[in-house]
Amino acid sequence: MQIDKIDNCETFKKVRENWDSVYADDPHTHFFLSWVWLSGWLPMVHESWFILAAKPNTQDSSYVAFFPLKMLLKYQDGGGFETQICMLGNSMADYTGLICLPGYEEEVIPAFATYIQQQLVWSSFDVKSILETDTRMSLFLRSFSRDSFDLTQLRIQSVNRDDPDNYIAPYISLPDDWDQYLQNYVGSNTRQKIRRFLRKVENSDEFYITHVDADNLESHLEILLNFWGSRWRKKKGDNYDVIMNYYNFILRHCFKNNCLYLPVLWQGDRPLGAIANFVDIQQKSMLFVITGRDQTVKNPPPGLILHADAIRYAIQNGFKVYDFLMGNEEYKYSFGTKERHIHHIVVKDKNYHNRQQNAEDILPLALQLTVRNHRSNRLTKAEQGYRQILEVNSNHPEALYGLGVLMRQKGEYQTAENLLKNLLQVQPNSIKALFSLGNLYQTQGQLSEAIEAYNQILALQPDAIAAYNNLGYALQQQGKWEQAIACYQKALELQPDCIEAEVNQANALHAQGKLSPEKQAHYAALNNDLGRKCKQLGDFNTAVAYYQQSISMNPDLAEAQSNLELLLQEKSKQENATSEQKTLTCV
Template sequence: MQIDVIDDFETFKKIRENWDSVYAADPQAQFFLSWVWLSGWLLRVREQWFILAAKPDTHDSSYIAFFPLKIVLEQQDGGGFYTELYMAGNSVADYTGMICQPGYEEEVIPAFAAYIQQQLEWSSFNVQNILETDTRMYPFLRSFPGESFEFTQHRIQNKGDDTDNYIAPYISLTDDWEQYLQNYLSANTRQKIRRFLRKIDNSSEFSIAHVNADNLESHIDILLKFWKSTWGEKKGNTCDIIMSVIRANLRHAFEHNCLYFPVLWQGDRPLGAIANFVDAQQKTMLFLIAGRDQTFNNPPPGLILHADAIRYAIQNGFKVYDFLRGNEEYKYSFGVKERRIQHIIVKYKNCQKKKLDIRVLPLAFQLTVQAHRANQLTKAEQGYRQILEVESNHLEALYGLGVLMRQKGEYQIAENLFKNLLQVQPNSLKALFSLGNLYQTQGQLSEAIETYNQVIALQPDAIAAYNNKGYALQQLGQWEEAIACYQKALELEPDCIEAEVNKANALHAQKKLSPDKQAHYAVLNNDLGNKCKHLGDFKTAIAYYQQSISMNPDLAEAKYNLDLVLQEQKTSDLLTVSN
């Protein structure tokens, strides 16, 4: 059995015909595994999704099974990442799973399980929202050996809500509306539904309007307004996000002709609305969301709209009316049965050794850079190292870790990292420039100058390279060459304060700076010292403060800053030794 991975939307679009064929043949297929539903969700899901696609062998052109998944990057409080595997439809699909051509399950199930264990990197796998009637997921889970994995049943209970979202009520519809009323409902409910629907059907006061292209947006607005009035306070900050997702789902369903969306009116006053997904292939109608005017109860909008939808479903040959997850009391008045839903978490017993999955490296790098910029060096170092464990030539991680090691004073490690980067990308300007700075920090001035020359050869207008080369030449006492470098930097960027100050310092060393300019540049040296101190470059900060005092021995601020940075450097050195 060959397993391919589909992880881009264009490829997903190309296999629609194949997907629809498998979906139509699969008696266990359900709407949240349809191409139509997934095509709307996968465009919006933030996590990295992918689909395992199975075919009998490499010579076959068509797939016989699909398993939609997603992988999520998580971060531990103390630093370090790990990855979790989820069903692709979480957190909006009421049911998840796989689809498969009948007759291939015994080959497909272990093949999917083997691929997940051998080819994907994860610490836990949330097998969530699986119907108890799904005969495939339990053999699938048994393919994970007990000596390597542990399994736990998981339940989430919303605070202040007694609803059990692990129960999914549904109606097995009859072929006849009257038969449904007679056999499924209590006498009281049956009487109410007949009376209220007759009132709506024969009334000039009340009407039910069905969705079309002209009223779609107004229907959505009505529904969401009612829904928010009931749930807005409880949902809090997530309310607008939820409504945005609902709006997108309704639009997508309408565009693909799988939405039943009536609104109950009294004259020009909307009383309630209900939105159902329509799965024509599986002959199922699925209740998504409803909302009503809380000040109006006679006739009851919710009862009328559900009854109308059930009647429509029966008249059009549907077999199931699915209320989806949640055992709210009102659902049971419609003669429902129950299905149970499972949420099983599979974990490696030794998950600490798991690498990151390559699919999450972009996000891991983004979060690592954020930690680095926030000076959370331990977290950042862990992140860079985890990325390099997966992709040893990850250029940005090599560079970031090199910079971090230089910050920590681990100069040899930093040098090796920059050199590793340059082996992969010899003309990396930032790696060369950082290597030059590293040489200069260690007093390897000739090596620094040579490296800056490489930068300048690649980029003749590299202002910082001229400035830093000048500083290295200045430290070697090559004053004229240093001044020439500073002058070149200033020609390229006349407002380059660092080059201007360094040039003044070189002139001062040659006793070529007037007293008034000495006072001026003493202040600027102090300012540059503050800048370097803020960046954690204590050595350069000390040099600027000392230069400031040399130019103006009476500048108390520079003396204070010098004492302060010397103390901070001493503390930093002690911490480094203790670690």
């Protein structure tokens, strides 16, 4: 069995027809393994993802199975990194797994397991959100010898006893007829309510249901997500924005791909509730995703009406399953559901440290994690990551650069300079290393060195706009006004809308008394804006210079004065904290 690795969106797009064919013939798959859902999910995945694809031999053009996974990286306390494989759908897919053409399971699944054990370096494999009915995953897990691997079944309990059990997934196995469903699946009380309230909506001029289409998509989504947000914002805490962004994107994506059912219940012009379902035409199932309602409305009950409407739609269109997904909330059982259970298995490699023969293999993942921490301003973790990468490869260009930039942010200028110079020994023509080194020199007032670095950049890349701008600024600080203005003009010639060059040129003209009062007021505001921008980037010294220039041009600009005062206070606190840390280190 030939196992290939798909790890980019371009290749994933190319296998769509093959994927859809396998998906359509696989009787055990689900919507979270569809090409449509995954193609919407992948742009939101920040980790390194890959899909194992199996074909009987190298000559075959088509794959018979796909296994979507991702790799996570964690820092070890004692240094180094630890890798973990996870199911690609985590953390938003209610179910995960693999897809496979019938008849190939016995050959494909052990081949997947062998590839993972022999070709990938990992400490643990988090096999999460697996339906207990998924016999393929059971076969997969049996391929991990207990002599070499520890397998543990997890069941994480919520600290709040009132929370639903997310290891249970209620669903309805739908009959062919709506009346049959009402008669045989639900209790008499629920049956009467469904009939009464659906009639009330259908026979009323006051109540009605609208269904999503191209004209009302945005309004329907806004209603649904506003209702959901008002109910769950506080409880979801730090995860709220992540979940909301997912719903915003995936629901639009599914509508675009004709697999979204989103009705809204109205009373006149007032929306009472909304519900969104994924529609899986190939597997003949509807999956309840998200709902929201006006919490002040009890009669008629929006949730009951909208679920009943969706179930009726599913039956009338030949669907076989209405899936409530994870969570055993009590109301779900009133619709005649059965239970499926979800398993969570963690596989740990007992020989991980012995198998980690080539640490270079995980450096791309390590860099990805470290850069993400750096961009998120988690500087301590980022520094740890860069240093651990450099322990493995002392000449790693991206780690040298990243740590150099970070050290400059921390005010450790000599360390930053050494790192950037080391990078230039590895990559003598590195534009970004020269640029960062020039900026570092300029921050410290080493103007001649900064000018030399910027000139080196321009020798390598004559159209480097930022280098002209920064060179002009360094020359301006030396009092070489005409040369500085010439640099700004060159930058503006290359990019007429370069606001930094325009403002710096105006500042040079102002210093020479050549800027009109009207323009002074205009550029005072722009200097203040650039000061704010530099502060956000952590470049406090340049921010101070812009604020001071703003005040020089317009002493009455209170905002610039306030910004400067606050920045100087923050800068002083930061310098004191750094000084205290250095003192503690030396003790």
